[in-house]
Amino acid sequence: MANLATKVCGVTMDPPLVLASGILGVSAASMARVVRCGAGAVTMKSCSLEPRAGHKNPCVLPFEHGMLNAVGLSNPGVAGASKVIAEFRTLSRAPLIASIFAGSVQEFGRVAERIAEARPDIIEVNVSCPNVHSEFGAPFGGDFDATAAITRAVKDAAGAIPVAVKLTLQCPSIGRMAKVCEDSGADAITAINTVGPGMLLDLATRRPILSNGVGGLSGGAIFPLALRAVFEVRRHTGLPIIATGGIATGDQAAQMILAGASVVGIGTGVYTRGVTVFEEVARELGDWVDSTPERSLEALTGAAHG
Amino acid sequence: MANLATKVCGVTMDPPLVLASGILGVSAASMARVVRCGAGAVTMKSCSLEPRAGHKNPCVLPFEHGMLNAVGLSNPGVAGASKVIAEFRTLSRAPLIASIFAGSVQEFGRVAERIAEARPDIIEVNVSCPNVHSEFGAPFGGDFDATAAITRAVKDAAGAIPVAVKLTLQCPSIGRMAKVCEDSGADAITAINTVGPGMLLDLATRRPILSNGVGGLSGGAIFPLALRAVFEVRRHTGLPIIATGGIATGDQAAQMILAGASVVGIGTGVYTRGVTVFEEVARELGDWVDSTPERSLEALTGAAHG
Amino acid sequence: MDDRMRTWPLLEVVEHNPGLKSFYFETDSEVQPGQFIMLWLPGVDEKPFSVSDVDDGRLEVTVKAVGPFTRKLMECRPGERLGLRGPFGRPFAPAEGPPPLLVGGGCGVAPLRFLHRHLERRGLSSTFLVGVRTAADLMFREEYAGGLAMVVTDDGSLGERRLLPDKVGELLANQTYGTLCAAGPEVVLSTLKKLAESRGIPSELSYERHMKCAVGLCGECCLEDNGLRLCVEGPVLRHPLPR
Amino acid sequence: MDDRMRTWPLLEVVEHNPGLKSFYFETDSEVQPGQFIMLWLPGVDEKPFSVSDVDDGRLEVTVKAVGPFTRKLMECRPGERLGLRGPFGRPFAPAEGPPPLLVGGGCGVAPLRFLHRHLERRGLSSTFLVGVRTAADLMFREEYAGGLAMVVTDDGSLGERRLLPDKVGELLANQTYGTLCAAGPEVVLSTLKKLAESRGIPSELSYERHMKCAVGLCGECCLEDNGLRLCVEGPVLRHPLPR
Numbered sequence A, B: 001m002a003n004l005a006t007k008v009c010g011v012t013m014d015p016p017l018v019l020a021s022g023i024l025g026v027s028a029a030s031m032a033r034v035v036r037c038g039a040g041a042v043t044m045k046s047c048s049l050e051p052r053a054g055h056k057n058p059c060v061l062p063f064e065h066g067m068l069n070a071v072g073l074s075n076p077g078v079a080g081a082s083k084v085i086a087e088f089r090t091l092s093r094a095p096l097i098a099s100i101f102a103g104s105v106q107e108f109g110r111v112a113e114r115i116a117e118a119r120p121d122i123i124e125v126n127v128s129c130p131n132v133h134s135e136f137g138a139p140f141g142g143d144f145d146a147t148a149a150i151t152r153a154v155k156d157a158a159g160a161i162p163v164a165v166k167l168t169l170q171c172p173s174i175g176r177m178a179k180v181c182e183d184s185g186a187d188a189i190t191a192i193n194t195v196g197p198g199m200l201l202d203l204a205t206r207r208p209i210l211s212n213g214v215g216g217l218s219g220g221a222i223f224p225l226a227l228r229a230v231f232e233v234r235r236h237t238g239l240p241i242i243a244t245g246g247i248a249t250g251d252q253a254a255q256m257i258l259a260g261a262s263v264v265g266i267g268t269g270v271y272t273r274g275v276t277v278f279e280e281v282a283r284e285l286g287d288w289v290d291s292t293p294e295r296s297l298e299a300l301t302g303a304a305h306g
Numbered sequence C, D: 001m002d003d004r005m006r007t008w009p010l011l012e013v014v015e016h017n018p019g020l021k022s023f024y025f026e027t028d029s030e031v032q033p034g035q036f037i038m039l040w041l042p043g044v045d046e047k048p049f050s051v052s053d054v055d056d057g058r059l060e061v062t063v064k065a066v067g068p069f070t071r072k073l074m075e076c077r078p079g080e081r082l083g084l085r086g087p088f089g090r091p092f093a094p095a096e097g098p099p100p101l102l103v104g105g106g107c108g109v110a111p112l113r114f115l116h117r118h119l120e121r122r123g124l125s126s127t128f129l130v131g132v133r134t135a136a137d138l139m140f141r142e143e144y145a146g147g148l149a150m151v152v153t154d155d156g157s158l159g160e161r162r163l164l165p166d167k168v169g170e171l172l173a174n175q176t177y178g179t180l181c182a183a184g185p186e187v188v189l190s191t192l193k194k195l196a197e198s199r200g201i202p203s204e205l206s207y208e209r210h211m212k213c214a215v216g217l218c219g220e221c222c223l224e225d226n227g228l229r230l231c232v233e234g235p236v237l238r239h240p241l242p243r
């Protein structure tokens, strides 16, 4: 089978399939298991300076076409996350991406500085979580200047550790936003976070089902939106792209590669196809690469733009 | 069964199920048939000042979770549309909503003036089509000032005919946008248009499948986004709402009513459930209304906010 | 093959006459005679074509070059990947009882040929009449020259020199058929419809209109009088018509 | 009932002891003993509960009031609508061969009772032992007081005065069982696991951890040592463990 190993910001992921942030990313043991199930790298659940409790249940809500979630960024804080990184290193040699968020530009810098000490392979900057408006104001990810400032602050704090900025569709132009990140020093783009938010109501009680009222949309429903986002990011920048959004098959992963992704993130696919989705997508992706004249993922990356 | 007849801007729709714009809305005969299949009102395909050819095929692309389309607003121009209105009046007594779009504020006024002469029951202003960027610039629907100006221009031209503004999610806040429309004189809000746009690629040819490259996302995938949009519009305004986006069942229609919709639009549901979707949703909606203590749609409208 | 677009390698191309070819694709779908597929030439356009046979896992469409799309299609070679979605639409549904009369005019021969073979494979008999302007327009000439179908041409270059509707009138007068199944130019169809009506038998007629979505949404293919969508309620309509 | 949230009317509530009740819902789902559902009190919270029986289209859960959620639940009356999604997780799968030993401790009685009835309805025999601190903690006391199950209590208020693991040790020493199936506090489970190991029989143990998503995404329920998700790979784990 084709060699799928892929280098992003100097970090080798084999296969180029990454566990997306917020999925099974709270403990070292669970991330190590995801690696045993075929992931080439894992992303931790986003962490903040201090621990956060998150929202009450229901906070995850499957529906016919995907999933709504409003977990509320529950996390053990950067200190707890750093311990998890250290523990993960004892269990697995796969690359680990730490994900961070914060309520201000300065705080992003502080969290980055702290997490950098734990030496993750990449720091992913979550400027785009749709579930924490009230506490942190509108998501930074919709604002070019705020995103630029956060990117610079995190880069300053991260030292040699590469920084990926995770973008949202809830912005005027995701392509231009990616360019802003590139110009501000980002080393990679992750696209996309959940879409919306959305809502589902229960007819009997007439209430939103999610305890938070609304939640971010993920899964199959958003695949075409994520694909087009990746296509746009590639048109606007030369940065490597971690493509995330609705991917659960090799066909979808391949579309992302053609659109410009270097590696592919899987979140909700762990639900729709089970945790061995990584093994399965790797096999399907490999078969596809083998069926092309190029027989090389790198040569296929962005080929839809050719 | 419960009486479902609903008055919106003085126009009675029975049942309160509207054929959404762009679906079977090009000829009088097809709209009349949709009424025979149970729709309480029909919306015409959006028309512009001059005729437009639209995009080549493929321009409509079903996928697992919905549909992408980039029909490109093909239409016979306002003169042709006016003839269709006249013909529809000879075939059906159901209310007809004319949908208009244009490339400038002034032109919106001119199209409104012309279409008003044909006396549709409501004029719907499509400020939000995602498929005509290049020719008309970024969609007006993302810009508060542009949408306000268009609303005023159309209201001025429409005389006594009520005006509904059709909003998109691709704006900073759909609730605030609705308020802007209300303040500018709109009589109703239609929410939402298609989402995105999105893209799907063919692996073999490595091209986007849609001739236009990208297309608007509709159908089941967007229902939670549309529901939350309607909820937000209701929170920000007192205007009646025509809720559109992913609705194909009575349960979904009922969720929209609870979120604040007065009537419900169905587009892609005509594909997923067949053209008799209107009859079926009316029956299901009626059963639900009968199962509530209120037994009245009006009393249930917006009840999720209570 | 389903409603979603997917590309398939072209397995084989057979030229019947200049500008008249059959194209073969692998298929995994149940297709009924009278149904059509949407054929996508990437970068060019996508157009509807009747399926002219499905046999042994191979789907066949037979196309006449009439304009830009069909001319481009004539240049396609085996191995190229073309997009297919479908099958779409209501197929022929001849009534049980006396055998049907199958009538194909021009490109309308394609779906009737599938119907004819389909009935034959089920041990059902039918009478098959094809009519074209001139011999060079005839799809599957090889087959029909051998007598599998009655052939009429406007110019007498093959089979009887006769206008198609005249021949149908004669057949209907001399024998009892269960259903008249036909495809061809709309003017021909409306004459055939009247002939069937006057004999008191139902007709199943396939109409060719421009199609865009093929899934019943865009309204492009709707009939002017009753709003029926030819891509869903058609392309084969039974007379008298449904709602 | 499925993965998606839906509200169902509460059909009936049966009080076993103060703060210990069974709740009944209509159901259309196949549920296996050992599986759990997520129960939503709108406006309050949503928590996991083992199904304690499914009989005649009625799903039963049996709950002990231990905190804010379960106390609120005790106030629910028939007719109220509560949300359910599920069933989730891996059920008990006792090996074929000699009958299993079923052991329920505390609230762990609930899933074992379902398993016991389930086996009974299939004509399969099993030995059923339940253990609680004191008689008032026993779910289905009415049933077990009658001898359907062996009962041990820490304080001797019902059945034998005996610690649950001791009793299990005795049973295992005196008879051959195919599988040890158990649910209860984790400390008890780890003792039982060792007992089964020392006898060389597999154990199927149900673990109760806090759950959030119940569909294998959030990571809340993962085991510290191997990362298994109790909502998917559990709550019933077979020892030795899978990957």
Ligand SMILES: Cc1cc2nc3c(=O)[nH]c(=O)nc-3n(C[C@H](O)[C@H](O)[C@H](O)COP(=O)(O)OP(=O)(O)OC[C@H]3O[C@@H](n4cnc5c(N)ncnc54)[C@H](O)[C@@H]3O)c2cc1C
Pocket (backbone or CB within 6 Å): C036, C047, C048, C049, C050, C051, C061, C062, C063, C064, C065, C066, C067, C068, C069, C070, C071, C106, C107, C110, C111, C207, C208, C209, C210, C211, C235
């Ligand atoms: C349900 C359905 C089934 C069809 N089945 C077949 C089939 O099996 N084989 C086939 O060859 N075509 C079939 N067609 C017609 C086919 O779609 C057209 O031939 C095609 O659109 C021509 O595209 P073009 O760009 O080459 O020519 P266009 O530019 O679209 O047309 C060129 C000229 O040819 C005329 N024309 C279009 N179609 C025909 C026709 N069928 N016969 C004569 N003149 C025509 C047009 O009116 C125009 O004047 C079918 C159409 C429909 C709706």
Ligand SMILES: Cc1cc2nc3c(=O)[nH]c(=O)nc-3n(C[C@H](O)[C@H](O)[C@H](O)COP(=O)(O)OP(=O)(O)OC[C@H]3O[C@@H](n4cnc5c(N)ncnc54)[C@H](O)[C@@H]3O)c2cc1C
Pocket (backbone or CB within 6 Å): D036, D047, D048, D049, D050, D051, D061, D062, D063, D064, D065, D066, D067, D068, D069, D070, D071, D106, D107, D110, D111, D207, D208, D209, D210, D211, D235
């Ligand atoms: C798979 C699974 C199946 C379950 N099945 C059942 C069941 O059938 N019946 C049932 O009553 N409960 C069951 N539980 C436990 C149930 O989910 C908890 O009782 C519930 O979360 C308590 O919520 P609360 O807000 O009332 O109390 P909390 O505030 O969550 O807890 C209050 C106190 O009780 C303790 N506690 C929690 N659960 C238990 C327990 N089961 N026994 C003793 N102490 C406990 C907590 O640690 C805490 O100290 C199950 C849990 C899981 C994970």
Ligand SMILES: Cc1cc2nc3c(=O)[nH]c(=O)nc-3n(C[C@H](O)[C@H](O)[C@H](O)COP(=O)(O)O)c2cc1C
Pocket (backbone or CB within 6 Å): A020, A021, A022, A023, A045, A046, A060, A067, A069, A071, A073, A099, A126, A129, A166, A192, A193, A194, A217, A218, A219, A220, A222, A244, A245, A246, A247, A265, A266, A267, A268, A269, D217, D218
């Ligand atoms: C339950 C859940 C929790 C998530 N939590 C986070 C998070 O903490 N940080 C983050 O950047 N993204 C988070 N996401 C977003 C995912 O990482 C991913 O970007 C998104 O779900 C789209 O990918 P998918 O369709 O494969 O799930 C979460 C998604 C889900 C479903």
Ligand SMILES: Cc1cc2nc3c(=O)[nH]c(=O)nc-3n(C[C@H](O)[C@H](O)[C@H](O)COP(=O)(O)O)c2cc1C
Pocket (backbone or CB within 6 Å): B020, B021, B022, B023, B045, B046, B060, B067, B069, B071, B073, B099, B126, B129, B166, B192, B193, B194, B217, B218, B219, B220, B222, B244, B245, B246, B247, B265, B266, B267, B268, B269, C217, C218
């Ligand atoms: C094929 C197609 C064409 C459409 N054309 C228009 C249009 O011309 N004008 C408009 O305002 N909306 C148009 N729409 C958007 C619909 O009216 C509707 O807002 C959207 O599809 C969401 O509803 P649905 O999920 O029920 O389809 C179109 C949608 C589709 C699928």
Ligand code: FES
Pocket (backbone or CB within 6 Å): C210, C211, C212, C213, C214, C215, C216, C217, C218, C219, C220, C221, C222, C229, C230, C231, C232
């Ligand atoms: S081709 Fe679109 S409705 Fe028939």
Ligand code: FES
Pocket (backbone or CB within 6 Å): D210, D211, D212, D213, D214, D215, D216, D217, D218, D219, D220, D221, D222, D229, D230, D231, D232
């Ligand atoms: S409860 Fe979320 S992974 Fe198990």
